Amino acid sequence: MAAPIVGGKAAVREALRMKSGIFGFGMLLFMMLVVVAVPIIAPFDTVRAWGDVSVWTDNPRAAAPDWIDTFSDKKQARNILVEWDEFSIAQSNTSPVFKIAILRARFDFTYDTFPQELRLQMLSNWSDRKPLITVDWRRPDGQSLTIYSLSPDRLAPQVETLTLSSRPDVQANVRNWALGVGADDVADVRPHVSLYAVQDAGMLEPSRAQVLKGTYTLTVQAIMFNQADTLLARFTSYGTVFGLAGTDHLRRDLLIGLLWGAPVALAFGAAAAVVTVMSQVILGALGAYYGGRFDEFIQRSTDFVIILPALPILVLIGTLYQPGILTVLFIVILFNIVGGTTKVVRSIALQTKEELYIEAARSYGASRRRVLFRYIMPRTMPYTFALLALSVPSFIFLEASLSFLGLGDPVLPTWGSIMGDASRNGAVYNGIWWWIAFPAFGIVFATVAFAFLGYSFDKVLNPRLREE
Amino acid sequence: MALLEVKNLHLYYRTSRGPVRAVEDVSWQIGEGETLALVGESGCGKTSTASAVTRVLPRNVHRYDGEVWLDGTNVMAYDEEEFRKEVRWKGISMVFQGAMNSLNPVMKIGYQVYEPLTTHLEIEKEEALDRAREALKSVGLPEYTVKRYPHELSGGMKQRVVIAMALIMRPKIVILDEPTSALDVMTQANIINLLKKLKQEERVGYLFITHDLALASELADQIGIMYAGKLVEIGTAEEIYSDPKHPYTQLLLKSVPLLRGTRTPESIPGTPPDLINPPEGCRFRPRCPFAFEKCTQEPPIKWGDRLAACWLLEKGGMAA
Numbered sequence: 001m002a003a004p005i006v007g008g009k010a011a012v013r014e015a016l017r018m019k020s021g022i023f024g025f026g027m028l029l030f031m032m033l034v035v036v037a038v039p040i041i042a043p044f045d046t047v048r049a050w051g052d053v054s055v056w057t058d059n060p061r062a063a064a065p066d067w068i069d070t071f072s073d074k075k076q077a078r079n080i081l082v083e084w085d086e087f088s089i090a091q092s093n094t095s096p097v098f099k100i101a102i103l104r105a106r107f108d109f110t111y112d113t114f115p116q117e118l119r120l121q122m123l124s125n126w127s128d129r130k131p132l133i134t135v136d137w138r139r140p141d142g143q144s145l146t147i148y149s150l151s152p153d154r155l156a157p158q159v160e161t162l163t164l165s166s167r168p169d170v171q172a173n174v175r176n177w178a179l180g181v182g183a184d185d186v187a188d189v190r191p192h193v194s195l196y197a198v199q200d201a202g203m204l205e206p207s208r209a210q211v212l213k214g215t216y217t218l219t220v221q222a223i224m225f226n227q228a229d230t231l232l233a234r235f236t237s238y239g240t241v242f243g244l245a246g247t248d249h250l251r252r253d254l255l256i257g258l259l260w261g262a263p264v265a266l267a268f269g270a271a272a273a274v275v276t277v278m279s280q281v282i283l284g285a286l287g288a289y290y291g292g293r294f295d296e297f298i299q300r301s302t303d304f305v306i307i308l309p310a311l312p313i314l315v316l317i318g319t320l321y322q323p324g325i326l327t328v329l330f331i332v333i334l335f336n337i338v339g340g341t342t343k344v345v346r347s348i349a350l351q352t353k354e355e356l357y358i359e360a361a362r363s364y365g366a367s368r369r370r371v372l373f374r375y376i377m378p379r380t381m382p383y384t385f386a387l388l389a390l391s392v393p394s395f396i397f398l399e400a401s402l403s404f405l406g407l408g409d410p411v412l413p414t415w416g417s418i419m420g421d422a423s424r425n426g427a428v429y430n431g432i433w434w435w436i437a438f439p440a441f442g443i444v445f446a447t448v449a450f451a452f453l454g455y456s457f458d459k460v461l462n463p464r465l466r467e468e
Numbered sequence: 469m470a471l472l473e474v475k476n477l478h479l480y481y482r483t484s485r486g487p488v489r490a491v492e493d494v495s496w497q498i499g500e501g502e503t504l505a506l507v508g509e510s511g512c513g514k515t516s517t518a519s520a521v522t523r524v525l526p527r528n529v530h531r532y533d534g535e536v537w538l539d540g541t542n543v544m545a546y547d548e549e550e551f552r553k554e555v556r557w558k559g560i561s562m563v564f565q566g567a568m569n570s571l572n573p574v575m576k577i578g579y580q581v582y583e584p585l586t587t588h589l590e591i592e593k594e595e596a597l598d599r600a601r602e603a604l605k606s607v608g609l610p611e612y613t614v615k616r617y618p619h620e621l622s623g624g625m626k627q628r629v630v631i632a633m634a635l636i637m638r639p640k641i642v643i644l645d646e647p648t649s650a651l652d653v654m655t656q657a658n659i660i661n662l663l664k665k666l667k668q669e670e671r672v673g674y675l676f677i678t679h680d681l682a683l684a685s686e687l688a689d690q691i692g693i694m695y696a697g698k699l700v701e702i703g704t705a706e707e708i709y710s711d712p713k714h715p716y717t718q719l720l721l722k723s724v725p726l727l728r729g730t731r732t733p734e735s736i737p738g739t740p741p742d743l744i745n746p747p748e749g750c751r752f753r754p755r756c757p758f759a760f761e762k763c764t765q766e767p768p769i770k771w772g773d774r775l776a777a778c779w780l781l782e783k784g785g786m787a788a
Contacts (some may be wrong), residue, residue, distance in 0.1 A: 291527075356569040363524045363564075364584040364633070365556035378574045 011385065015456040024389075024452030031446060035263045042256040050257065050413045059251040060116045062432050063242035074112040080237040082107060084123070087220070087233050103220040103233045110213045114193045114206070116238040118164040120148075122220070123156040123232040129225040135164075136221065137195055140214025145177040147191065156230075165192040178204050192237075246434040248418070249425045257413035258438050264414050265446050268329055269396035276336035276395075277388045281380055283338055284345030289353055289372050299346070302338040310335045311401070318407025325409035328402060332395065341387060345380045352379045382461035390454035393447030400443050415439035470497035470537070471673050472521075472560070472641045477534035479513075479520040487530040488743045490516040492697045494534075496690075498641065501671040505688035505705075507681055507720070511740060513697040514677045515565060518643045521675070522562055523551055539640065557584045561634040562643040565677075566650055567627040571618040577604070578614030581633045588637065603632040607662060624655035628662070635666065643675045648683065660686050681724050685709060693717045696741050696751040699769070701776040713776035716752045750778065 015021035049055040060079060069076050082105040093099035124131060130151035138144040147170050154160045164170050171189040178194055179185060186204045193206045196216075202208025222231045245255040287295035310332075317323065317331060352358065353376055361371050402408050403416030404423070422428075422435040479491035491513045498504045506514045519525055521536055536544045538559045543551060561584075564570040572580055581603055582596035597614065604613050607628040618626060627647060634642050644663070648656040664687060667674065678684050684691055685705060692702040693716060701714040712718045716736075725733040738755035747753050749764040756763070762779045771781040 356564055356566055357572045359524055360562075360564050360570040360630075361572070361583070363522050363556060363562050365552045365558075365587050366583065367552070367587065370587065374575070375572055381574075 011457060011460050014460040015453070018456045018459060020452045021456030021460075024449055024454075024456055027445060027449030028453065031262055031266060031449065034259060035266060038259045038263060042259055046256055047260045047413065048411060050252065051411060053250055056247075056251040056253070058236060059247045059253060060238040060240065060242050061247065061251050062249050062430070062435070063116065063238075063240055063247045064432075065244055065246045065434050066239075066241040067244065068241060075110070076241040077109075077111040077113045077115045077237075077239040079239040079242060080107050080109070080115075080235075082218070082235040084232045084234050087235075093227060098223050098225050099227060099229070101222045101224060101231050103222075103231065105218045105233070105235050106215055107218075107237070108215050109196060109211075109237070111239075112211055113240050114196055114209070114211060116192070116240050117166075117236075118192045118195070119236040119238070120162045120164055120218075120220075121234040121236075122152055122160040122162070123230075124152045124154075124160065124222070125156045125228075125230045126224065127226045127228060131222045131224040131229060131231065133231075134221045136219040138217040138219065139195070140212060140216065141199060143181065143199065145173065147173050147195070156232075165190065167191075175204065245438050246432075248421060248432075248435055254418065254435065254438060257418050258415070258442055260413055261415040261418065261439065261442050262446070264325065264409075264412055265396045265399065265442070268325065268399045269392040269446070269450070272329060272332050272336070272395035272398075273388055273392040275333050276339065277341060277384055277391060279333075279337050280339050280341035281345045281377065281384050284342035285349040285372060285376055285380065287342070288346040288349035289368070289376060295346075298338065298342065302342045305335065305338050306340065308335065311398075314402060315405060315407060318402060318405070322410055323407075325399075325412060325414075328399070328408060332398060341384065344383060348380045348383065349376050352376050385461055386454050386458035388454075389450050389457055392450040392454075396443065396446050396450075415442045471500050471502075471539060472675070473497040473535075473537040474517075474521065475535040475537070477517065477520055477536070478531050479516050479525075479529070480531035481526070482528040482530040483744070486744045489697050489746060490743060491520055494694075494699045496692055496699065496702055498673040498675060498690075500640070500673060501667060502689045503667065503674040503676055503687050504690045504692060505676040505678060505684035506692045506694055507678060507684050508694035509679060509740060511743075512694045513743075514679075514694055515645055516697075517694070518562065518645050518675065518677055522556065522560055522643065524562075553588065557634075557637045557639060558588060559639055560641045560643060561637060561639040563627075563630050563634045563645060563647045565645040567630040567647070568623060568650060570630055571626060573618055575617075576614065577616050577618065577621070577629055580618075581614075581629065581636060584633065584637050599636060600632075603636045604629070606635070606666075607632040623651055624658060627651060627655070627659055631659070631662065631666075635670070635672070638670070639672065641673045641675065643677070645677045646679070647676075649678070649680075656683070663687060681720060693720065696746055697743055698751060698777065700752065700778070702769075703775060707774065713771075713774050713781060714752075714778045715756050715758050715780070717776070 016025060058081060064076070066076065066078065087103040087105050090102045090104070091099060120135065122133070132151055133149065134146055135148035136144055137147050147164065148162065148167070150169070152160045170191050174191045174194050175189045181199050182201060183203045184201050184205070189204060190206055193209050194203050196211055197203035197209035198212045200210070218235055220231070220233045224231070243253050243255050245253070245258055247253055283298050287298040314331060318328070323331070358371060358375055361375055399408065399414065400416030403414045404420040406417070406420055408414055408417050418439040419436060422432065427435040474497070475495045477491055477494045481488040481490055494517055496504060506517060508514055520532065525532065534544065535542050538555060543555050543559070546554065578597055578600045581600040585591050585596045585599060601611050601614055605611065609625060609628050609632065613621070613625070613629070621629065631647070647663070648659050651659065660683065663674065666672065674687065676684065676687055688705050690702065691705055691708040693700050693708070693714065695716050701708065701712065701717045708717060709721070712721055719734070719736045722734045723736060736755055741747055741751055741754065750756070750767050753759045753763045758780060760779070767777045767779045769775050769777040774781070
């Protein structure tokens with residue numbers, strides 16, 4: 001008879017001798033590291049604002065991860081952000097009637113693709129007359145043009161946001177200038193392309209335009225009518241790629257959502273698995289040990305719960321009440337308090353309780369509880385230990401399915417809810433593969449890790465499966 | 469006064485065919501440091517008697533009554549919790565039939581041996597473990613046995629562990645239910661010597677249950693012969709071996725093979741009766757070579773100074 005494996009430590013040691021065990025533990029360890037690192041990389045406040053669109057406006061929309069560059073010889077445009085305090089400010093107040101402020105931003109553009117959008121933000125403070133503002137664009141080839149001239153509408157601290165790339169007046173200015181330097185006319189002008197394009201006939205057409213690399217200068221000139229008036233500016237040239245995992249349709253950094261998906265999935269899966277397996281084991285063993293009506297009650301309740309269609313009911317609850325993740329966890333546990341394991345454990349316990357050592361224990365005065373927990377339950381361990389690891393993925397999947405259907409936590413991003421967003425916003429048709437692939441990979445990674453663990457425990461603890 | 473006295477003990481089991489009269493009207497007593505051997509063939513109610521005394525009963529009990537006096541108290545009157553706390557292991561402990569199976573396979577020996585201590589006393593784990601070590605030493609096992617699992621021990625060692633476990637609470641009575649039946653002869657002799665030594669040193673009383681008359685002679689001061697749920701004869705070892713009164717005892721003694729000598733062992737023809745419908749009167753009647761009319765009536769057990777339930781004793785003994 002082979003030595004039985006007793007105790008968690010020994011089981012873990014044995015499991016680590018197997019390839020699947022090493023893989024499983026390695027993957028789990030990696031996820032644990034992620035879980036530990038997540039609050040450092042992305043504090044909880046960041047992720048709590050996941051649903052708040054205004055937080056993410058500095059990021060490009062639906063941008064690919066930035067490392068896709070390495071697979072092509074084209075260098076994708078990165079985000080260029082010139083902050084409020086990065087503008088150089090020159091003022092002249094020679095006249096008593098007005099003063100002139102000149103804000104200048106210089107930046108290098110050395111990429112092979114055009115930016116996605118251009119945005120200028122202003123904070124201006126005036127007392128009786130609005131300042132007059134002119135925005136000039138100076139290119140590396142020496143060309144320069146005025147792309148915008150108007151007065152701001154918003155008084156600080158409200159920010160005046162100008163999306164330069166889609167404003168009709170900017171488009172008209174860029175078009176007039178381009179036609180003047182010999183470009184072919186088109187109906188739809190894209191300032192963020194033409195402003196960065198080499199001066200030729202195709203510079204108004206995105207498909208023909210070529211990128212002009214070099215140093216660009218953006219000048220914001222304001223004529224203000226009061227000595228106390230001020231102006232600040234901030235400029236964004238949105239890239240076509242962003243971060244390690246790209247962004248979604250609401251400009252959210254998917255990396256943060258993906259990272260936070262790991263602790264959420266692990267905690268949900270592990271909590272649900274531990275609680276349900278424990279309760280199923282205990283109820284099964286209790287039923288077998290006490291027998292009679294109690295056993296009958298547990299067995300019939302199990303039958304009842306097994307035939308209940310849990311997912312449709314969960315969908316219904318999710319639609320009606322919009323529960324948070326803890327409520328979902330609670331409901332999922334409620335639906336699995338009894339289940340298949342109850343029946344299997346009952347059959348094991350029925351066998352075990354007739355063994356002589358149980359009678360011996362009773363005769364030396366061991367209480368019923370002691371017999372149940374120290375003598376009968378440990379015998380069900382080989383089965384339940386593996387089951388514990390194997391049922392974690394099924395709960396991770398369940399949570400992902402619910403979130404995918406939009407019934408998960410309304411605040412926290414999870415792998416399922418990110419995929420659900422992707423599906424609802426046509427990620428597949430628009431080729432936004434990173435929006436689907438990464439969360440899917442997360443789910444697969446977590447489930448495979450636990451599956452590996454489960455199989456290796458199964459082999460260790462179930463002697464019939466052991467290969468000697 | 470006797471240490472353990474059993475009076476009119478009954479234990480019937482309920483089955484679909486009717487009650488099984490496993491123990492019927494059994495009475496005996498054990499004094500301090502004394503050994504009573506209960507001998508009989510399989511299914512005669514020896515183990516059921518032990519279960520009735522320790523009250524480890526299956527679910528299907530039909531009738532369970534009688535008196536069990538332990539040290540002057542009738543413990544049959546105790547409720548379940550009192551009985552568990554006061555009698556089990558403190559007063560009476562037990563070595564089960566088949567020691568191989570009476571150890572929990574997933575617990576280390578040390579923890580198992582001290583289990584009775586922790587269930588009955590408020591005791592530190594370390595101290596309990598020390599006492600377990602001591603107990604194992606007293607049955608001749610090395611100290612490291614504490615850290616072993618049951619599957620790592622031989623049959624004889626397991627038997628010793630079980631005995632150590634039975635003795636750890638220093639009970640007054642130990643019930644030994646076939647303690648050596650699965651062991652080879654050498655190990656058997658070892659265990660019996662150990663039991664003898666403990667009997668002398670600790671002054672414990674044994675209720676020794678066996679089907680082996682020869683083995684019983686090694687240890688017993690008194691011998692009780694059981695047949696079909698009843699005690700048919702009881703007396704000192706001397707009386708039973710040299711002058712058996714009941715025909716069943718006589719035939720049983722004749723069936724024991726001798727190592728030397730010319731006598732061939734004899735068998736008792738027939739089979740033990742069905743305990744659901746036992747024969748009227750003397751239960752041995754259908755197999756008894758001396759049966760006569762009166763045997764259809766229930767025989768009394770007391771005849772002068774001898775205790776044997778047989779009508780032959782009315783006539784002053786046996787024809788044979």
